[in-house]
Amino acid sequence: MIETVSTARSHGGVQGVYTHASKTCQCGMTFAVFTPETNGGGPYPVLWFLSGLTCTHANVMEKGEYRKAASEHGIIIVCPDTSPRGADVHDVPDDWQIGGGAGFYLDATEAPWAPHYAMASYVMRDLPAVIQSEFPADMERQSIFGHSMGGHGALALALKSPDRFKSCSAFAPIVSPTSAEWSRKAFAAYLGGNEAAWRAYDTVALIEDGKRFREFLVDQGSADGFLESGLKPWLLEEACAGAGIPLTLRMQEGYDHSYFFISTFMAEHIAWHAERLKG
């Protein structure tokens, strides 16, 4: 069902990279899984990390510094790719905000994107079946987090599946992709001109439309170059306040949008999820 690209022992566990033929995306998909070996073989709770624009599974695997904490807490970390890829998969190679590396964790309905760009279903159904089948995973205990576009994915998917995820956090998430310049183009291409359909993949809109989740933890760097233009965490703050969703929004002084920021707070996020996964 899956092919092993590589495995390496790290922080007492195994960091693997795998590929499988994805039915949902209709192409081969690569993903990374860290399996801890700290408490006798599992099954381990599963924490999903969704990455941001331009990333593959590899960025957070190499720069995210998640293995020590995952090993200590006995948690599997799953890092999917951010889009379908391959010779048959439509792309706009010159544009980092649409196509390859920019799946936005939604199911495209429009040509030429619809056949492959189904990252919502991929993360919600296709890849979980693989994880359940191939890894010592306790699928009754799942949580989700992510960065930027992946923070959007984590928040939106948690709001739509509060029963699947015990907890949700994000680093510098895109909380209102339907209003932000860097996502509107992709949303229009993937979902068409009827903006009402976009709301199913927009955290602020989902909350406005009645979706709820038990609480969110968000870290946001104050020196993030995308803060004012694309991220606007105050929109999430307003939406959560209006809906009574507890939000811990931590503005981190001087931090930017990079993995130097993510890695700094990674262990705290994992500890926060671990409490909720095991509580």
Place this chain on the structure above:
Amino acid sequence: MIETVSTARSHGGVQGVYTHASKTCQCGMTFAVFTPETNGGGPYPVLWFLSGLTCTHANVMEKGEYRKAASEHGIIIVCPDTSPRGADVHDVPDDWQIGGGAGFYLDATEAPWAPHYAMASYVMRDLPAVIQSEFPADMERQSIFGHSMGGHGALALALKSPDRFKSCSAFAPIVSPTSAEWSRKAFAAYLGGNEAAWRAYDTVALIEDGKRFREFLVDQGSADGFLESGLKPWLLEEACAGAGIPLTLRMQEGYDHSYFFISTFMAEHIAWHAERLKG
């Protein structure tokens, strides 16, 4: 004196990348410095990390997971490049064991390498002057460590400068580059056919020739693909035993040669150096 390529806040400190015009290497050189800001502004002790074949300053900066420990212990980490680079610098682009990315921390004497390949002097004199001048560094407290070719560099430079370095450790070091296949070619090219001259850059030979250091810590993965062919830590064990140099050689079960291995033991090495830098 230096130009800042980038800085990012990380783990409470600043991860920077800088360039300077190196007199020793006669070309522009790039290096990374992590400056902690944990105890009021320094001066901080300095821990040098020398990287392995094919690496630049960036590999350990991105994958080494050193910032948390460096921040906690209040230590500056300096990561030099592994060779001179540039349009004027001789290279053999198809061969990863010589030229760019393969400086071997020695001063070449032979054409066409001699004008630029002077990484021993670069790490011992040129770059330290920059660090002293531009960073809040306490140059009276320096230690050194490295990986593979950089482990060779760390061990050999420590043996030749026991007064400069308080401590020295290595991950999977090349302990006998004059006998290992993957280094003999470069040594012959850089230093010429007289193998007696090579001994000044070979850890085992330096010890045989009377150089001493107070102790070494070495981690070596048992699943390292280069263990038998290029690393041979037992040669270091024999040399240290013969010379009465305390060596802690830890065979790490199942670990390979990658940064997944290095990052696992990075915090332990930094804590070990911190004790000796502050003792």
